Amino acid sequence: MTAETSAQTHDRARVQRRTIATTMVSVIPTTMAMGASFAGSAVLAEEITGSETLATLAAGSMSLGSMAAAVPLSRRMARLGRRQGLVVGWALGAAGSIAALLAAVLNLYLLVVLGIIGVGVGQATNLAARYAVADLAPDDRRARAIGMLVWASTFGAAAGPTIALGPAADFAEFIGLPELAGPYLLGSATFLAGLAITQTWLRPDPLEVLGTVGAEAPRPASPAAVIRRIAAIPAARLALLAMLVGQMVMVAVMTATPLHMTSGDQDIAVIGQVISLHIIGMYAFSPIVGWLVDRLGTHTVITLGGLILFLGAELAGHTDPQHSAGLFSGLTLIGIGWSCGLIAGSALLTNSFPVHQRVEVQGGADFVMITGGAVGGMSSGALVELLGFQSLSHYSGIAALVLVAAAAGAWITARLARPRPAA
Missing domain, CATH: 1.20.1250.20 (MFS general substrate transporter like domains)
Known part of the structure; x- marks a missing residue:
C-alpha cells in the first residue's frame, strides 16, 4: 500500500x-x-x-x-x-x-x-x-x-x-x-x-x-560520528554540552539523594515526595521554558539553566541528611535547570544542521546524553562514599558553572562575529 x-x-x-x-x-x-x-x-x-x-x-x-x-x-x-x-x-x-x-x-x-x-x-x-x-x-x-x-x-x-x-x-x-x-x-x-x-x-x-x-x-549515528560532526560547529558543541551537563548533574544528584536521606533516618514516604517534586520540575515547566527559548534565545536560556542547576545542587548539598526542606527546593531547581538545558540545547542542535542530517545527529546526541547520565548515576555512590554527598553536589554545581561560562562565551563570540553596519 x-x-x-x-x-x-x-x-x-x-x-x-x-x-x-x-x-x-x-x-x-x-x-x-x-x-x-x-x-x-x-x-x-x-x-x-x-x-x-x-x-x-x-x-x-x-x-x-x-x-x-x-x-x-x-x-x-x-x-x-x-x-x-x-x-x-x-x-x-x-x-x-x-x-x-x-x-x-x-x-x-x-x-x-x-x-x-x-x-x-x-x-x-x-x-x-x-x-x-x-x-x-x-x-x-x-x-x-x-x-x-x-x-x-x-x-x-x-x-x-x-x-x-x-x-x-x-x-x-x-x-x-x-x-x-x-x-x-x-x-x-x-x-x-x-x-x-x-x-x-x-x-x-x-x-x-x-x-x-x-x-x-536508518542506521543511527555512532557517538564518535556525532562528536566529530558536532565538534565542527560551535553552536552544536554548546547544544550538546547543555544537554550532557544537565543530564549528568540531574542524574548524579537525584540518584544519591535517597541514600543521603536514608542516612538521616528519613521516612521513605518523604524521599518519594522529594523525587516527585524533582520530576515535576523536570517536566511541568517545559511549556514555559520553550516560550522563553523562543523569546530570549537559546544561549540565554542555557545560561539560565546552568545557574539554576548550580543553585539547586548547592542548596541540596548544604542540607543535612535529617532535614528535607533544602532537598525539596534543591531537587526541584535541578529539575528546572535540566529542562532549560534539554529544551534549549535540543533547539540549538536542530538549528545547527540541515534537515537531512538532523535525525541522525539528534539520535546520536541523545545516545551521548543518556551515556553521560549513566556515568553520573553509576559513579555517584562511589563519590558519596569517598567524598560525601555535599562534595558530590558541589562538584555538580561547578560543572553547571562551566556550562554557564561556555554559554556566555559563545554568546559573546557570536555577537563579536556579527558584521557591523557600514558607517
Whole structure:
C-alpha cells in the first residue's frame, strides 16, 4: 500500500486525535511505573548489600536499559508499527519490575540490577511514544502534539515515587511482602495497564496510515560520528554540552539523594515526595521554558539553566541528611535547570544542521546524553562514599558553572562575529 493510498483510506485528523488521546492515557501509567521503580531502586539495593556504591550502580542501570533498547525499539516500530514497539517495550518494563519485586522478596542484588535494566527499556519506550503523536500531526502542530504528551507524562512520573514509597509500600506490607516490594507491585501493574491501553486502542497504527510500516530503519549515528560532526560547529558543541551537563548533574544528584536521606533516618514516604517534586520540575515547566527559548534565545536560556542547576545542587548539598526542606527546593531547581538545558540545547542542535542530517545527529546526541547520565548515576555512590554527598553536589554545581561560562562565551563570540553596519 502506497503512502497516498493509505492516507486516503483513513481520516488522518480523526486518527491523529485518537492517537493523541490513546498515547496520552497510556503514558500516564507507564511513566508512573518508571518513577515508582526508580524511586525504590537505590534504597532496595543498599538494604540488600549495605553498599552505597552498589546501590547507585543498581539505580544507574536504568540508563543502560534505555541505551540498549533505543535502536531495537526503533527498528521494530519501522518494521511492524508504533503499537508493536510500544507494547513490547512496556512488556519488558513490566518484566523488569517483576524481577525487582522478586529481588525484594529473595534479597538478591543481581535481580535488582536486571530488573532495573528492564525498567530502563520501559523508560526508552516512554521516550519513543512522543514520536507516535508526531507521525500524523501537521507541521504547524507537531510540537504542540509532543508537548501534550510530555505534559501527560508529568502526572504519572510525579505521582509514581510518592505512591510507590507510601501507599504501595504499605500495601506490600499488608499482604505480607517486604515494604520495598511495593514500588515494583505498582510498577508492574502500571506498565501492564499502559500496554493494554495501547494494544486495544492504538488502531489504526499511525505508521500504517502513513504507509511506512516495513521500511528499513536508518542506521543511527555512532557517538564518535556525532562528536566529530558536532565538534565542527560551535553552536552544536554548546547544544550538546547543555544537554550532557544537565543530564549528568540531574542524574548524579537525584540518584544519591535517597541514600543521603536514608542516612538521616528519613521516612521513605518523604524521599518519594522529594523525587516527585524533582520530576515535576523536570517536566511541568517545559511549556514555559520553550516560550522563553523562543523569546530570549537559546544561549540565554542555557545560561539560565546552568545557574539554576548550580543553585539547586548547592542548596541540596548544604542540607543535612535529617532535614528535607533544602532537598525539596534543591531537587526541584535541578529539575528546572535540566529542562532549560534539554529544551534549549535540543533547539540549538536542530538549528545547527540541515534537515537531512538532523535525525541522525539528534539520535546520536541523545545516545551521548543518556551515556553521560549513566556515568553520573553509576559513579555517584562511589563519590558519596569517598567524598560525601555535599562534595558530590558541589562538584555538580561547578560543572553547571562551566556550562554557564561556555554559554556566555559563545554568546559573546557570536555577537563579536556579527558584521557591523557600514558607517
